Amino acid sequence: MTTGGAYPKPVEQLIEQLSRLPGVGRRSAERIAIHVLKQNTDDAMQLARAIEQVKTTVNPCSICHALAHAQPCQICSDPRRNASTILVVEQTRDQINFETTGAYDGVYHVLNGRLDALAGVEPDQLTISDLVARVRKPARNSRQVPVAEVILGLSPDMEGDSTALYIVEQLQPFDVRISRLARGLPSGTQLEFASTAVLSDAIRGRQRIEHGS
Numbered sequence: 001m002t003t004g005g006a007y008p009k010p011v012e013q014l015i016e017q018l019s020r021l022p023g024v025g026r027r028s029a030e031r032i033a034i035h036v037l038k039q040n041t042d043d044a045m046q047l048a049r050a051i052e053q054v055k056t057t058v059n060p061c062s063i064c065h066a067l068a069h070a071q072p073c074q075i076c077s078d079p080r081r082n083a084s085t086i087l088v089v090e091q092t093r094d095q096i097n098f099e100t101t102g103a104y105d106g107v108y109h110v111l112n113g114r115l116d117a118l119a120g121v122e123p124d125q126l127t128i129s130d131l132v133a134r135v136r137k138p139a140r141n142s143r144q145v146p147v148a149e150v151i152l153g154l155s156p157d158m159e160g161d162s163t164a165l166y167i168v169e170q171l172q173p174f175d176v177r178i179s180r181l182a183r184g185l186p187s188g189t190q191l192e193f194a195s196t197a198v199l200s201d202a203i204r205g206r207q208r209i210e211h212g213s
């Protein structure tokens with residue numbers, strides 16, 4: 001260690017932990033640590049408690065794998081949601097974005113990523129088998145409702161497309177309608193950066209994928 005050592009050990013440890021966060025380098029970690037030291041004790045403790053809370057009370061939904069405060073999640077257990085339609089997304093953040101459009105009243109399935117051969121992401125690291133189980137057995141789906149439609153809400157780029165193709169293959173044996181978002185999304189963009197208007201158009205204009213095509 002060349003830059004450390006000047007701070008008291010607990011401060012060094014905080015900087016070390018912070019610099020492990022995505023997008024936070026040593027310098028930013030140092031700035032955040034100094035900020036925390038300057039904060040009043042209540043504010044700093046609230047941050048510590050918030051971290052503890054998410055780690056002890058938030059878990060993936062047992063049905064759809066979205067981050068949830070209850071089991072199953074609010075959406076899976078909501079009788080106003082159409083549980084026969086599943087929108088497949090890469091991450092909980094995409095689900096939240098679709099929710100803000102107000103254009104979708106079905107349920108979700110969060111894959112926890114997408115297939116990426118270069119990064120070594122294989123099908124068994126995603127929740128695809130649980131998606132297939134929901135289609136195969138109504139008992140595994142939200143409110144035990146049989147699944148009629150699966151919408152593939154993946155990013156329109158290479159990894160998103162190959163993940164979608166793989167899921168279509170897995171769902172081939174089942175009598176379920178498979179559709180994809182309308183191609184209003186600029187190709188190659190991540191879904192998480194799409195605007196609310198584009199997302200609601202994409203979901204309303206979704207197109208059926210014919211089996212075997």
Ligand SMILES: [Zn+2]
Pocket residue numbers: 061062063064065066068072073074075076077
């Ligand atoms: Zn759920």
